[in-house]
Amino acid sequence: MFNRADTNTVRPIEGDIAHERANFQRFRQTPCLHRPPMYSRDPSHSPSPGGYMPTALITALDTLDIRFPTSLELDGSDAMNPDPDYSAAYVILRTDDPDGLAGHGFAFTIGRGNDVQRAAIQSLGRLVIGRSVAEITGDLGGFARILTADSQLRWLGPEKGVVHMAAGAVINAAWDLAAKRAGKPVWQLVSEMTPEQIVDLVDFRYLTDALTRDEALHILHTAAPGRAARAETLLATGYPAYTTSPGWLGYSDAKLARLARQAVADGFGTIKIKVGRDVDEDARRVEIARAAIGPDIGLAVDANQRWDVDAAVAWISRLAPAGLAWVEEPTSPDDILGHAEIRRRVAPVRISTGEHGQNRILFKQLLQAGAVDILQIDAARVGGVNENLAILLLAAKFGVPVVPHAGGVGLCELVQHLAMIDYVAISGTMDGRAIEYVDHLHEHFRDPVQVRGGRYLAPRTPGFSAEMLPTTLAAYAYPDGIAWHTEPFADNPAAASTKEYEIS
Numbered sequence: 432m433f434n435r436a437d438t439n440t441v442r443p444i445e446g447d448i449a450h451e452r453a454n455f456q457r458f459r460q461t462p463c464l465h466r467p468p469m470y471s472r473d474p475s476h477s478p479s480p481g482g483y484m485p486t487a488l489i490t491a492l493d494t495l496d497i498r499f500p501t502s503l504e505l506d507g508s509d510a511m512n513p514d515p516d517y518s519a520a521y522v523i524l525r526t527d528d529p530d531g532l533a534g535h536g537f538a539f540t541i542g543r544g545n546d547v548q549r550a551a552i553q554s555l556g557r558l559v560i561g562r563s564v565a566e567i568t569g570d571l572g573g574f575a576r577i578l579t580a581d582s583q584l585r586w587l588g589p590e591k592g593v594v595h596m597a598a599g600a601v602i603n604a605a606w607d608l609a610a611k612r613a614g615k616p617v618w619q620l621v622s623e624m625t626p627e628q629i630v631d632l633v634d635f636r637y638l639t640d641a642l643t644r645d646e647a648l649h650i651l652h653t654a655a656p657g658r659a660a661r662a663e664t665l666l667a668t669g670y671p672a673y674t675t676s677p678g679w680l681g682y683s684d685a686k687l688a689r690l691a692r693q694a695v696a697d698g699f700g701t702i703k704i705k706v707g708r709d710v711d712e713d714a715r716r717v718e719i720a721r722a723a724i725g726p727d728i729g730l731a732v733d734a735n736q737r738w739d740v741d742a743a744v745a746w747i748s749r750l751a752p753a754g755l756a757w758v759e760e761p762t763s764p765d766d767i768l769g770h771a772e773i774r775r776r777v778a779p780v781r782i783s784t785g786e787h788g789q790n791r792i793l794f795k796q797l798l799q800a801g802a803v804d805i806l807q808i809d810a811a812r813v814g815g816v817n818e819n820l821a822i823l824l825l826a827a828k829f830g831v832p833v834v835p836h837a838g839g840v841g842l843c844e845l846v847q848h849l850a851m852i853d854y855v856a857i858s859g860t861m862d863g864r865a866i867e868y869v870d871h872l873h874e875h876f877r878d879p880v881q882v883r884g885g886r887y888l889a890p891r892t893p894g895f896s897a898e899m900l901p902t903t904l905a906a907y908a909y910p911d912g913i914a915w916h917t918e919p920f921a922d923n924p925a926a927a928s929t930k931e932y933e934i935s
C-alpha cells in the first residue's frame with residue numbers, strides 16, 4: 432500500500448509479539464529496576480546470523496538540556512512570552528541493539544523550564560530501563576499507560592503539566608523507536624494499523640461520555656476503505672501548511688509586510704500574526720498584513736492567552752473587519768466556558784485553542800461545550816502520539832477540524848505525522864485544515880520538514896522526525912555547549928533570556 436523507504440534499520444515487528452505480550456502483562460506491574468531482565472543477550476537467542484536480535488533491551492534513558500538563543504532575533508515573540516529561547520528537554524532511549532537502534536523525543540520549553548522538565552523526564556527512567564524493545568513496540572498503548580499511571584508521579588498532575596509532558600516525551604521517543612524498527616515514518620506506521628490496533632493505543636478513561644471505543648472503531652472503519660488512495664494523494668501532493676513566520680510581535684511594520692508578501696509568493700494560503708499588546712497597534716498591523724496579502728489569503732491572529740472574556744470580545748470586534756480566518760488562544764487555555772462565551776459573542780469569527788491543552792479530557796470538554804471552531808493539537812504537550820490519537824478521534828466525532836500547533840523547535844517535525852494520520856486514517860479530509868509552519872531551526876534535525884509551495888511533503892524516513900544532529904546536541908547543550916560560550920553569552924549566558932521575543 433505504501434512505498435517502503437530504504438533503511439538498514441528495518442526490523443520484523445510481528446515476530447514474537449504474542450509471546451511477549453503475555454510476558455508484558457506479567458511484568459508490567461513490576462518496576463523495571465526491581466526485577467530481572469525478561470530477555471538476555473545470550474547469542475544463542477539470536478534468530479538469524481547477523482540479523483535482528485529480539486532480545487534488545489532499553490539500556491538507558493538519557494536526557495539532554497538543549498537550548499537555542501532565539502531571543503536574540505525576536506523570532507517567536509508574542510504578547511505573553513516576550514523572552515523565549517526555544518528549547519528541548521531531550522530524551523534518548525538507548526538500546527543494546529547491535530545496530531545502535533535508539534528512540535529520540537523531547538518536550539518543548541522556552542528556556543529555564545528545561546531545568547524542571549529534564550528532571551521530570553529522568554524520573555521516568557525506572558519505568559523504562561530494562562524493558563525489551565519488542566515488548567514496548569508491540570504494545571505502545573500499554574507502554575503509554577505505564578508512564579501515565581505511576582501513582583507517585585501521577586500525583587503531580589494527574590495527566591497534566593510537567594510530569595505529563597515528560598511522559599509524552601518518552602512515549603514519543605518510543606514511537607520513534609518503533610517506527611525506525613518498522614522501517615516506516617510514524618504517520619505510515621499508524622495509518623497501516625487496523626482500526627482495532629489503533630483503538631488499543633488510546634486510553635478511553637474519562638472519555639466514554641463523549642467517545643466510546645465502539646464509536647472510535649466506527650470512525651476508523653468508515654475511513655478504512657479510502658486509506659490507500661489518500662496515502663497516495665498525501666505522498667504525491669503533501670498536506671497544506673500555513674505560516675506564522677511573518678507575524679511575530681517584535682517585528683517592524685516593514686518586516687511584517689515584506690514577510691507577508693513573501694509568504695504568499697511561497698504558496699501559503701493563510702498567514703498568522705501575533706496580537707494582544709496594544710489594540711491600536713494590532714489594528715494597524717492587521718491592516719498592514721491584509722494589504723500585503725490581499726483579500727483572498729487567510730489572516731489568523733493569535734493572542735496567546737492575553738485577554739479576559741470581555742476584553743477578548745472588545746478586542747476581536749475591533750480587528751474583525753479585516754477578515755479573520757480565526758482568533759487563537761484568546762484567553763486562558765483552561766477556561767472552557769470562557770472560550771464558549773467569547774465564541775458565542777464574536778460569531779461568526781472563529782475561535783481556536785489547544786496548544787496548551789493539557790490532556791484529552793480538556794479537549795473533550797472544549798468540544799462538548801461548543802467552545803471552539805478549530806482544535807489545535809500540540810505533539811509535545813500531552814501524552815504523546817497515543818493521547819493525540821484520542822484527541823483526533825474526539826475531533827472527528829464532533830466534526831471539528833484540527834489545525835496543529837507547531838511554533839517551537841521540532842514541533843513542525845513531530846506534528847506533521849499526526850495531521851497526516853488524521854487525513855489517511857481518521858477524518859479522511861484536509862478540508863479546512865493546515866499545519867502551522869515556522870521557519871526556524873529545522874537545520875538541526877536529521878530529517879527536517881520539507882515545505883514546498885505551501886505544503887508539507889510527507890516524511891519518508893523511518894521514525895518520528897524527532898532526532899537532532901549530534902553536532903547540534905553538542906553545540907547547544909546548556910550551559911556548556913559552544914553556542915552558549917560565544918558572544919554575547921560569554922559574560923552572561925542568561926542574556927539570551929532577557930531580550931524581547933515571542934511564540935506561536
Ligand SMILES: [Mg+2]
Nearest residue numbers: 733759786935
Ligand atoms: Mg499560538
